[in-house]
Amino acid sequence: MKKLLVFLGVILLAFMLFKELKRKRAPQVFTTTSGRVEMCLACHDEAPEKVHAREVVGCSPCHLGNPLRMEKDLAHAGMIKNPGDLRVVEKTCGRPECHPQMPGKVKKSLMATNRGIINVLLRYWGEIPEDAKNRPEDSVEYLLKTGKNSLALDYYRKLCGSCHLWMEKGKLPDFLAEKGGGCVACHLVKGPKEAKHPVLTRKIPLENCVRCHNRSGRIGLTYQGLYEDEGYGTPYLEGDFGAETLIDGRFVRRIPADVHYKAGLVCVDCHISEETMGDGKAYNHFEESVEITCRSCHGGKGITRKGRKIPRVKKEGGKWILEGIFTGKKHELKPPDPIKCEHTVHKRLSCQACHSPRVPQCFGCHVRYDPREKQLDKLTNRETPGAWEEFRSYMRLEEPTLGVKGDEVVIIVPG
């Protein structure tokens, strides 16, 4: 027995010696400027941007793990790659000392819930009553948790389910891998190579918005002067397709861009955080969520229809201006034309009724469902029975039809 104990003791001590010789010891205890221990910094030299500087924030407040350990397996236990993922965001971006008010708002926002899309599909397909609104179960979070499915929901899961904030970044194949990621769906841009870390920014570039906002109303495309063509790249030019393609293979043609785009403005120059990240209320449709109107800036002193201030609009030298978030250029905000716009006969006209001379329209959209095939469920990233196919035809770039909504004359666009 004694020999066995000695043998075991020697083996254990030898093992400890071997482990000690093999392991990498830190030269010192690494701390952030606030004195919080952050041993991740002993190995990692990635450098995020100034706001989230490694010396100030460290790594673990965002990426979790155990910052008190040096051994890789122990230090990386419980680590997450994307802190913006809505599944963990209360522990990361939304932690009490950082952005605690945001997770609750964002999770209620339409970009996270997709409530409007889900609710409309269910209603149009007759799966819920016409007057069924404000249903908590019409949300991506609910579908993810319950796995609930139906014909309308199957359509959503397979054709629409990649454009929401619950989508795990990098989960889906091909170009879809770029979508989603919670906070980082909008706030992440590539950083300099030497930084080895992406940049988190409040200056949301246009391409981050257009990654999702390029279907249905196609506002992200039209804004930049791109028209989604019906066709096949014809007419061919010099033996190649005569049209540009988007990342997903759709053909687009160049058309005159929006005047705001030409002026160097992007979506977040006008759209405020309460619209994009939510104001804490659970809306059904985006028209309930969107606050800015043309008149908020043009003759409206930078106040949205819900009474909130547009941050980039201010009065300088007696004039109302909007300062471009990327360009820094100060754009004078012209009030509506006192004769054309304010004339009594035009009183009921929306701005778009006159200022949108051409709008992309799709008269021939239809859908085919083949129960024999399989297709990727974008929420679960699994192939399930039943495949949907969208067809587009009779796409036009034309003057829009005018119609009356409430008391206002608006443009009516099919597709």
Add this chain to the structure above:
Amino acid sequence: MNSRVNSFIAWAAANSFLLALISGVFLAFPFRVEMPLISTVGIEGVLPFGDFVRGLHFYTGQLAFLFLLLHIVYSLRARSFERKSWFSWSLLVATFPLTVFALFSGYVVRNDEIGSSAGHIAESLLLEVPLIGNFLNHLLMAVSKEGVHRVYAAHFCISFLLFIGLCGWHFNLKRLKIWDLVYVALVAMILTVFYPPLLRPFEPDLSVLGPWFFVGIQELLRHLPPFWAGVVFPSIPVAALWAYKKYSKLAGIILVAWHVFYFFLSLVGFSR
């Protein structure tokens, strides 16, 4: 050592305690009481064999407590207390809460999330003790005002005084067998190698649990006022142990019922 008790367990408790003291001395040199967590991480991550020595200290402390519990059970069953005077028995019973404090304060001084939270809870509970609460807090804890200075001093002093006191009148250190010591050291080494004790970083989810033996009280604090959950309730087994000498049957029932209830409380606490 009384021959009617299980000598292996009794000596295992003493040996574990001795090893915890020896490893603690090694840790005391690099430990900086003004920056407890930083120096603890430094011991683990910077000093060669630092995590090994800290693991040994942690596990020998745990083993000392667990063997002491077993030793108490065997001693009560063997009725070894009958040969002790009331004074001697009272002193012996008093060593039990002191041992628990030595173990508990070890968690507090490392000042990670578990230790820091445990320290603040203990401070609040000490202040609930009638009349002497404030004095006890200033003597042993006072973490909110003075960090871990006092609790570290208490951890150090109580551990050594306890061991010296026990050596003096409860067991004879000369009778300590080196192989028993080796056996306990090996158990602690195996645990250190395969289950290294982890410091818990501060996290924002407020779901922190205290040391494993404290979780039951933590759970009870959710349901009862601090005085009842944190002062009266933990005093019950100590009082029952003391009274066991005269009212064995009743005290035995109370001790068993308390521990069953505490086990249940701990289970609920851990399942949260």
